[in-house]
Structures are given as C-alpha cells and as structure tokens.
Amino acid sequence: MQLIMMSEKQSLRKSEFPNCAREALHKVEQLCVPQASGRPPSAKEMDLAMEIMAEFIFCEVDRRGHSKKLTCIQQLQLAQLLCDYFAGVQFGGSGPLGAIAGPNGDTARNTIFLSLFPPTTSKGRAQALVQLVSMAISTKNKPVLDSTGIWMQQLGCTSKLVLQLAEGLVKDYFVLVPKAVTRLQDLPALAPHFTANFLTTVAETYASSEQKDGFSPPPAALLEVITQWVSDNPRLCLAALIVNLQPLLPLGSIPMAALTPFAGLFKWCVLSPLLTLSVSNKKSRDITNGSSNGITSTKNVKTEGMNNQDGECSGKESPLYSQLHLALLESLVENVYSSANRVNSVRDVVSVQHIAGIVEPVHTWYNTQLKISERKPPELSRAGHEALELALDRLGQAVQVALAANCAYGNKQYLLTQLDTLKNLPGSRLLRIVLKTHQTPSLF
C-alpha cells in the first residue's frame, strides 16, 4: 500500500507545474470521490490525497517536506486550472455502473472542493481560494460559485476562513475596482446560494459586535451592489434556506443551518444614521485627528461628511440605506405574501436573538451622546434626535414586518423585552406601537 502511494507521487513528480497539478487533481478525484462501490475513502487514502494536494496542487511543500510558495503567475495559473477543472470535468464516474451507484456530479464536485479547502486551510491556501472565487465571479463560473456557496455554509458564514474569503473578495471587487456594480449585477441570478451566503458574511463583517460602534460602514460600491441585489431579487436573502444541501454533500456529511443576511443588514440600516452622526460630530470636533474606524470610515468622512450647517456638522446618510431597508422589508413580506407559491415560503428566516443584537449598540450610542452633550441636563442635539428616531423607526419596522410575516424564530418574548428597554428613548412611538401589538397583556 505504501509502495503504491509512493509510486503515485513518483509519477506525479515527473511533470512540472502546472501539469502536475492537473494530473494531481485527477488522482485526488479518484481517492476522495467514492467509486461505484459506494465505499467512502479510507483514512489512508484521504491522507495521500491531502499530501498530493499540498505538494502537487498548491505546491506548499517540496518532496522533502520543506515549505515553498508559488509565484504570482503560478498562483493565477492554478486559479485558472481549478476553474477549468471544476467547470469542465464530468463527475460521477465514467461507466454506466458509476452513473447509477456513484454520487452525482454536483456532489463529487463539492466533495473535492471541500477536500481542497478544509477548515484547517492554511493562510496561503486561503489566498488561493480568494483568487479562485474572484476569477470564478469574473468568468461567471457557476460550478465553482455553487461549490463555494456550499463550502461557506458548511464552514459557517461567520467562520474565520469565510470572513477572510469575503474580505478578499470585497478587496478585489469593491476597494480596488471602483465600478464593480454593473459587473456584479447578475451574480444573484447566476449563483443565488453563493450570493446569499456572501451577503450574510459581508453583513456580519461590517456589523460584528467586535466593531467599535457595532457597525462600520461598508465601501459605497459594496452598499450599492448589495442594495441593488436585494431590491431586484426579493427572494435572494432566502436563497440559502431554500436549497437542500444534503444530496449535494459528501456521503455522511451533516448540512449546516443557513444564516440569512437579514439581521446583519437590518443592523446596518438601523445603526447607519447613528454612526453617520457620530462620525460627522467627531470630524467637526477633531478634524485633524483622523479616525479610529479604519480605512473605510475615514473614506466615509472624506466623501460624505462635507456638509457644514450652523456650526453643527451634519453628515448625510446615503439614501441607499433607506432603499436597502425597504428591500429587506419587502423580501420578508415576499416570503409570506407571494401568494401564488406559498409552498416556497420558508420559516426560521431570522432569529430573534440576532435582531435583538441591534438593541445594545443603540443604547451605547445614546449614552455616549448624552455623555458628550454640553447641555444641562444632558440631552440629544436636534440632529441626534432625528438620527435616533430614524434608527428606532427602522428597528420598529423591521421587527414588526418580521413578526407579521412570521419570519422570526426563537424566543419572541426575549426580543420584546429587549425592545422594551428602548421605549422611553425619544422618538420611539412606532416601537411602542409594535410592542403594544405583540406583547401579551400583563396579568397585573
């Protein structure tokens, strides 16, 4: 057995990159994908496959085990090769036997994809993945994008690797290339599952609790693309819920639950007016001191915080947030009211905990505003008041529509209790109406 494995490697060593990588992919396919017998690969076979990947596909180590690296050109060659491989190869066995008993093409492709990029993927290989997916987006390579979407879901949209991928893609498409919108327009139609998971990941990236204010504004181009995607494709945010992953996964795998982008994107919309105000305030107070919010925030200040009025600086929120917010609400309603095919309506769209996560940053912002207020007793400026009301209006709308559309799952009482803490804030009338509608009357 050992000898056979050795000879496999020896034969692969005879050819140079990228030919060795191409041959190696076929070896890996033979090893990982269960053949007609339906027998899953043994541990030894899997080990060999991993070794072959490391040495011949990604070229991370040489024959003696010393680490090495592909040149930039070679990296691109590899991405191209993988794209071609996933798009062009007929999976699922060659004979009639294989076709019947073996896994279907999608499953085989996903199996290899998941093997190539396991959760323990190294930084270098993660970089290769970014290049692969980036290329797949620009060449509209649906097989690669479909597999990537499944890979994202299986690893978890908030896992480090997936966040890294999303970050890489955002850098490729939104930071480096300014006019990405038109090129990405039809991505939801091409690969809805991938797009939905990408949305979720990106939404979390900019709205993670690790962010200082609970939210960091995304690049303008990204916001624009997302707004357009969601507005034009009312079922896009639900895409990950609709796909049944089980038959697409390697034998014995357990499908991971999908996470929708709703909560994350709602958080963007609710917190955006608050953050826009803070940033512009900060700018007016300390215009030379830069920003602690990283590159994106600085950009935001530069491009959007230019309007000075009455000494009180008012940053203008991008109108896209309002449009995105509406598109999200309509997507929720669509799920229920697109009466023609109620069969397609899905539940458990967004968890109440996830929505409730929006409450805390609002409190934090409010308290900060009071702290920096120069009035006695401390109160919000007029602009602050308006920002807060808009934030609470959007929160109230999101909660109301999600509840009415029966899209929220989890402990609703918890959500209502959390919301209840906001009801004494100024501008919370809608929130009170929503609470009144959904709270069961107290016994007292």
Added chain:
Amino acid sequence: MPVTMAPSSNEAHGLSDEDYLVLRAKQAFMVDPHAAKAWMLTAKTLYPNNFAVQFEAYNIVKTAKNVKEAAKCFETLLQQFQGDNKLWNEVESLTRALRSDISESEPSFLRAMFANLSTDAQQQLLQVTADRSKDTMEHCRLLMILLSRFPHAVSKHGPRLVDTLLSAEKHSHCQSPDNCYRKLLVCELVPLMGASPIPVELPVRQIYRLMHKMVEYYISCMLTQDSSEADPWEKIFQGFWSLGLMLNWELAKIFSQPWGRELYWQQIMNNHEHFHHPLDPESHEVRQHVYCTGIFFMRCLHEYISALQSGEHQLVLLEAFVLPPSEQETSEPLPKRRKGDDSLPLVTVDTPSSTNSGGCPSNSTTGVMNCSQSTSSNRDRPVFTSSVVAHLTTTIRCWSMINSNDAIQRGVTKLLQMVGVDQWLSAFHQDVKLYRGEVNELVTHLLQAENSEKTVQGQTPNTAPTMSSVVLNLRLSSAFFCLRQLPAAVDRALQIIGMLGSVPIGGNLSSNLLKQTYSQRHLHLLPLARTSVLQYCSHLILSALQASQHFVSQPPGGSATTTELDMCVGNMLVLLQLELGDTNQPMPGAIDLLTKLVSHIRSRSSFSYPIFTNYIVNADILEEIMHLATRQEGSVAFEITPPSSTQLTSQRRISTRGVDKGAKEDFKSAMRRQMARSDEPLEPLLIKFFTSEQDYVRRLLWPQTKTYTPRM
C-alpha cells in the same frame, strides 16, 4: 440629516396609531419614497383589516404613479373590502377610464393599473361592475370590455349580450340603424364572437337577425357617407364569414378571401350550378346560397353605383348610336368578332382627360362585354374608366343568375328589402332594363316616375329643374330613340337643353357616342356635364333628322317639300358643326355626313336656309358652300340670310341666283363674315339654335308621327 422628518408633536399627538403611521408615510413620501413605502408596509402588516390604512397605501403609490404597486394594493383592496363605498368610487372611475380613451393622466394611469391586475381580478372586477350597473348601455359596455379582454368568456356571455342589445335597440325605438346599441352589437360584439377561441352557440334565428342587422348597419353608413366606418365591406365580409361559420355554411368561407370580383363570382357560379329545380327555399343549401349571393350582389351593386359617381361627373347609362360597319369598311379595323357579341350591347365610357375641357375629342376606351382581361391590362388608367363597365356587366350577370331561379330570387329580394338598398337598386333596375333591351318597360317605368315626381313637385311649384329631372329626361330621350319614337326623343332632348343651366359645367366632347360595332346596340355611360349632355342631345337630334328624312335615297320632290328638305339639311349642317369640331379631329361619321349633305345640295339647283348666317360658322362647311356657289358649271343658288326690313321692301335677297352682281358680292361678303366667326365657341351657338329654332326642328319631325303631341 435623517431622511424622514418626524412630525411635530402637536401634529402627531392627537392622532390614533393608524393615522400616525399614515401621516408618517405621507410625510416621508415627498422626501424619500423608499421610507414612505417602508412605513406603508409596516402599517399594512400592523392593520391588515383597516380599510383606511390599506386605501391610503393605495393612494400613496397612485400619487407616485407607480402602476405595479398600485395594482397590487388595489387587488388587496378588492379582495378584502369589496363593500366599501370609497373603493367603489375608485372602481367606477376605473371602469369609466377603461371605456374612454382620454389621454389625461388619471384615466391613463387607471388603465395601466388595470392592465397590471391579475386576470382573475380583472375579470372579477368587470363582472361585478357590470352586474351592478343599472343602465343597459353601461352594462353592455362593461361586458364588452370584459369580453374584449377575456376572449374565453365570449362563448359564455356573448349570446346573452346579443339578446340584451337586440331588445335594448327594439325598446329604444331608434329609427336609424346607426344607434349606439346596434353599433356595439355589430362593430364590437360580432367580431368578438367571430374571434372567440371557443365556438359561440347562438339560435339559428338569432344568427340571421345578426346578419340582417350587421348588413343594414354598414349599408346605412355607406348611404349616409358616414366615414367613421372605414372599409365597411371588409367588415361585412368578416362578420358574414364568422356568422356563416356558426351556421356551418361552406360557401361563406369565400368571404374570408381578399376581395376579387371575378374570384368570388366563379365560386358563387360553381355553387349555383349544383342547384336543380325545384328548390326548397328553407333548405340549408338554398339559404346559404341566397345570403352569400345576396351579399356578393350588394357589393357589386355598390361598386357599380360608386364607380358611376367616382369621377368628376356622375355617369348615366344611355342608348348611344351605332355606325353600321358595312359602310365604313376602310376605316379602323373592328375588334375581333366574338361569339355572342352581337346579342349583347356594346358599352362604352370615356376616360377623363386631365387637359382640354371641351373642344377636342377626349381619349377613350371601349369597354366591351367579357372585358375582364382588358380591365387588368388597364391598371395604370384611372380606376373607374375601364372597371365601371366591368362592374356593370358583373352586376348584371349576378342579377340574371339570381333571377334565373324563383326561390333564390325571392330570397335575395327579401334580403335586399331588409337591409335597405332600394336607393341603389332603383337606378340599377333602369340600367338593367336598358341593357337587356326591355325598353318599353323602361319607358313605362320612367313615365310613372315622372308622374309621381310631378305630383310631388306640384305642391311646390316653380322649382328649378333638378338633376334628377335631367337624368329622367335623358333616360326617356334615349329610350324613345331606341324605340325609334324620334319626335318624342327629340322633344325630350330639346327639353334637356332647356335645363342645361342646372347641369354642372364641364365635360369633353366624346368620340364614343357613335361606334362601329357588330352588336345590335351601343350603350354609353354619359357624364352628367354640360358639354357631354349637349353633345349627346345634339347628336341624338342629328341622328333623328337623318333617320326621319332619308333624303339621300329620296328623289327630289318626294314626300317632303323642298323647303322642308332644305331646312332639314340646314339644321343638320348646324348640328354637324359640333361633330366636325374646331380641330382636325372630327367625330367618326361627321365627314361622311358632311359629304352626303354637300352632295345633296349639289344635286339641286338652289338651297334656301334663311338662318344660315346666324348659326353656321364652321370653316369646312363654309368652304364647301363657297365652292358650290362659285362653281363654273351648275353652281347652286343659295339663299342664306333672313330677309332684312329693307330687303323685304326692295324684294332683294342675298342670293346667288340671277344676274344681280351686287347680290353676288353680298353673298361673298356674308360668307367672309361667317368665316371670320369660325373661332366662335360652338356650344352657346348651338344652345341658342336649339332654344330659338326648336320649332323648326320639331316641325320637321312632326308630320311623321301623328300620335305624338309635342309639348310646347
């Protein structure tokens, strides 16, 4: 900074929660439509059963002119709040908008919104509105909109709507077929039923009724020159075809073909040949033949009548004049003789020439029976010229076929009565009688018509002669001429000349009045224009004079007196001037006649025509006379001026007789004066002649037919 502005506390304080949400939506609307929609969406989920909220949501998107959203909201409203009055008002303005084509923004928006509703909602909306409507017309119009939008509903609702419209028309006591119920029935419902994807089932009687109503309607549009109905025949044919299909009429399929007279005629003829006597008038076959033939005949008839009127001047079919071929063997070769040609009359018509209104003989074509080939070869000519003859002959052929069978004749006659084409038929019947040579009948008929017209006119005396009496007299004159009742014919012709003032000015001298033909008879379509009518009358009188005297063959001193004979020849010379024309193109036969007249004069020693200088100005005639008067041997003595007062006392006349040298000079100078007048327009001269000298003309014809009492 925020895109939406919260309402001032005063404004919002007293508001209910529902109104608060509506207010926020309305306020946001001006600043940020997305925010406004988000508010409305929230409000709708909070208060799904609140009409005011839902209606406001509709109003907001309607104000925003968002057709799709409005349709969505409206559909929700329709499903949930059908009883609400406010909604009902909106439904009514919607259905009103659907019935109109006003381009104002509100109705066009509503129409666009309707188009965006689901088909179920559209159908439901119209059905409910129609059922609620109390006004019949309103109800029918709504149902019609329903049917035009949902062709599958036609077979279900169509028959009931037919009943409703028929009875509504009956009870409205509309006199004219051009009423709103009929229009809806014929112009909209019949085509809809024809196009229905599911065959519409109607009682047979009802289908016949629809056929009558449809044909009657379009015919009345044509009679009143209602231009709002374009292509009425196309519509009749289309409708007739679809109704025929409902009756399983094979023959009705011909009406789906593009119109071609010959094409249709062949198929109807083929069908006709299947019939064998006796026929059951109620049978399926006879009925379909009666209806299909009847419709075809009506179109031919209409085309013929239209062709008569399509030119600058209306045409009227008259008996014209035949030049016996034997006498003219040297002239232009005759059209090839065909079998049966001589039993049918030759029919001619002039092509209208754009130049030369008068004087010069116009270009002409001759339409002969069986002339379909010549019709197609003359495509580039003005349409009616060649086709009017073809129209006439086809229509007559069709009419003959109809009349060849009793059952069919009765059926078609009944159909024609029902749809009201009498106006076209009466003129056509006269033409048919003339064409077939049933001239005695024609005269009886025309005299009856004249009498009845007179009784009508008797009540309003002193009316100027109308075109219809000109036409009547023309027909009578030509009919009398055909019957060789020459004095009557001439008398009518003279009367017509008296009425020329009411005939439109224009027309050309035609070279087609006298034709050489193997046919026994020659008919001409004469334009009702002053020159044409004058020429016709003049030629008719000339022919009558020629026929009455037979002077050529008579030895001098026959039954007619010398004076009468001279008078007659003189008159003929006067009339001949029009035929000779003022160009080098005399009418056929004119030169021959001149030769005859001159040789007649030459054969005598003297010629007396006292009004010669008044009326004869033609250079050719004058030259001939000069020649005769100045010949070395056997010169003729002419007496050509009326006696003047001095001459009467001196007993001297301008004459070439005798030795009076002064008299000879007088004659020569008189002839010179006449020659100087040779450019004088002939028409006024002739009219003057006919008016002043009609006694002469009459007297010449009078002795021959004692039975005739001329009107004076």
